[in-house]
Amino acid sequence: MTTYSFLAPFAPYRPEQLLPYAALAQWSDAHRLWQGQAVLNDPFQDFAHAAASGFRVPTGTGVTLMPQRHPYQAAVQAHALAVGSGHSVVAGFGPGAVSFQRSLLGAPYRSQLGAVREYLGVMRGLLEQGGISQDGEYFTCHSEFPLMPRPPVELGLGVLRPAMARLAGEIADVAITWLTPAPYVRDVVVPALRAGAEAAGRPMPRVAVMVPLALAGPDRDAAELAAISNTGHTLLPHYIDMLARSGITVNPDDPKGNAEALLTGGAFLYGEAAELAARLREYADAGADEIVLNVTGVHMRYGERASLAELETLLETVTS
Structure with a gap:
């Protein structure tokens, strides 16, 4: 069954600005409260503030941009939010625009798909396998991550075009689209997701x-x-x-x-x-x-x- 959620329609400058929307998510039939990319605030911290204020709801980031944090830090924040809120978290990430990558990293990722694959690989290893040992072109991580009881953390990937959708089918739990018309979702995104999932032998x-x-x-x-x-x-x-x-x-x-x-x-x-x-x-x-x-x-x-x-x-x- 399809569920309905909503996006906080702005990037709060102060975390308390999110509280009316967290309250609406808690008191309505909304499935989840989402936040998009932001520069002056951190969605994980905003959601944690809302939970500490008494509004404990499922949350999602759609999407946070990879150049802003190492995947180890992303895993820590997603885990901490799930534990602190008591609800599931969709930790949605994407590489962002080439111009954004250049502004933070000095140069864009040589391969957008390769960087995404490594990023989610580190996060999944930490969150689901208790550690990761990876020497990557973009992201290196050799660390244990003790597995603790917590609500589910789903790894999301921002998806616009077929190649990223196919990759999401291979490695993500949630494919997150933005500004995509319904026929495009039906004819382009979903078939590519299904193809990637089938190739990897996993559910779409x-x-x-x-x-x-x-x-x-x-x-x-x-x-x-x-x-x-x-x-x-x-x-x-x-x-x-x-x-x-x-x-x-x-x-x-x-x-x-x-x-x-x-x-x-x-x-x-x-x-x-x-x-x-x-x-x-x-x-x-x-x-x-x-x-x-x-x-x-x-x-x-x-x-x-x-x-x-x-x-x-x-x-x-x-x-x-």
């Missing part, structure tokens, strides 16, 4: 889709909300390529046109609650196991009260 990873959306309203401009939510993504080469593969053409010099293309192509959803529920079911039919509601545009345009009300309405609609 769960599919968690981050879906940017907004409820229609008389004072709202759909293209404006799509632009606020996703303009940054439409300027990055790997998103431009993924969108092109899904039939959506974006131009770095035309943000307004890009927003309209996202709406037309089904990468950003806009409509009444019942209409959005029907369009979200298309993701379930496409193979999504977890649908993550992303109302970042609403939050950035109208603020916290509006985004919380939006999420509450959407969750009531899709889980009723």
Whole structure:
């Protein structure tokens, strides 16, 4: 059965800013609270703060960028969050844009897939096998990691294109997509995941889709909300390529046109609650196991009260 979760629609500057969303996750039928990539805060620490404040819920990072931490530190943080919250954690990672890799590492990974394989290999060895001895091109780790009782930690991988999806099928527990239209998930992502899993002789990873959306309203401009939510993504080469593969053409010099293309192509959803529920079911039919509601545009345009009300309405609609 497909579950519904939601993304905290901003990167908090102070951890207490996350608490209203943690409360909504705890008191609603939401399956999990997610956070995306951030620079000024750490999602693992934010979730730990929420748990210490009394809001203990399943959590997920979708996705944290690998250049920011060694996989040993990533394993420690994921383990500590699962123990501290008492709930499962999806530790989702990805290599990030080449420009981001260069800014932190001095040069991008020679092989994106190779770096990801090594990163998740270290984490899985530590978290599931009690230690790892690996001399890698990108990540080296020789360490024991005592196995302790804890809620599950699932290793997630950000997936946009077929090669990464196939790799996720081989090594990840959860494939996490962002801005991917439902037909693209069905026709590209899921087949590649299945092929990778079959080649590795393991079950296909769960599919968690981050879906940017907004409820229609008389004072709202759909293209404006799509632009606020996703303009940054439409300027990055790997998103431009993924969108092109899904039939959506974006131009770095035309943000307004890009927003309209996202709406037309089904990468950003806009409509009444019942209409959005029907369009979200298309993701379930496409193979999504977890649908993550992303109302970042609403939050950035109208603020916290509006985004919380939006999420509450959407969750009531899709889980009723």
